[in-house]
Amino acid sequence: MSMSKIGPIPLSIGVVVAAIIMFNVSKKRRAQDNDNWRKDKKGGNGESSSDNQGNGSGKTTYRSLNHNSARQASLQQDERSMWSDEHLPSHLVRERMKEKRRKEKIPMLTMKSKMYDNITLCDPQGEALSKISKKKANWYIKKGLADFIDGKEDSVRLKFEPKARSQDADYGMSTKKNVCVACGEPENQMRFYIVPYAYRHLFPEKYKQHISHDIVSLCANCHLLCGQQTQIRMDEIEEKFNIVKKYSTDHRLYKVRSSALALMNWRLKIPAEKVSWHIDIVRRYLIDDCDLDDSCIKDETIPKDLLQKACDIDFRVLNTAFVPGPDLVVASMADDDEKLAKFIRAWRVFFLETIHPRHLPQGWSIEYPVHCMSTDYPA
């Protein structure tokens, strides 16, 4: 039959056909993606590989950001958003909702003020020492330790001679742009810890104070990608410590909760004898564990508030032997400066290989000192 005999295809059929085509293309792309991911895991593609130095085990390859494909993915996302939910498969609708919720949270998570103020700190002779924040400059002024030069608020001069000079003048003196260090996006900046905060906050003070080299600014999209890959690497590092689970399951309570949920949600669809079985389990729990009188629930109906009580059971049991992974990882390097330095530099390498930053401040480097030698002029 020729097309002229069929006549024009109704718009709704066209939309459905287009949605099916999009679904198949997306499916193929996901399959390809998974395939590449599996190949990567085997260490096939050297471009984004990251050798786990420090506490990492073996050689693992992580996903890394390709700036062109990220832009393309964003365009495809916009294209997909043109289709209404009713024409999309349910897993794509769920993905879309997830993405929508993430985007709604972005304004709450982004920095309210810019990360770098780039105020020049000078010694008493007027020689530039480093760039500092407005907060720090005001702290010096308030303490009477420095003055603004020529009354301008973009540079301050110390009234005392610093004990030591900057460890790396190139990085310390560079003007840092308030953009995503990965892609250059100027909006929606989020602070990102190259060495995850979960580890960093457990480090000795000298590794945390006055050293901002390993805290950078990322846009929401790059932050998401880098955060996900960072978590994968953290899991891998912590895996070798055989961490006991934080919670174990009380199987009796789990069974009671399952029965209560079944009665609450699917009672009408469950065979009568199975309903009685569930009721018996919940009833025994309410009488034995909640000290309820048998008369409250003697018939085949459990009051809704009591059933809800059983649905809300917390069946998890806190394991007293549980120690968080980051605590074990940092404790394994306790007071060993060499191990800590190796650990920190491995995270810097990982960051470079994951996000391929194109806008890092001048002087940022893997070899930059890992702790501050002086407390005279913090960044």
Ligand SMILES: [Zn+2]
């Ligand atoms: Zn970015």
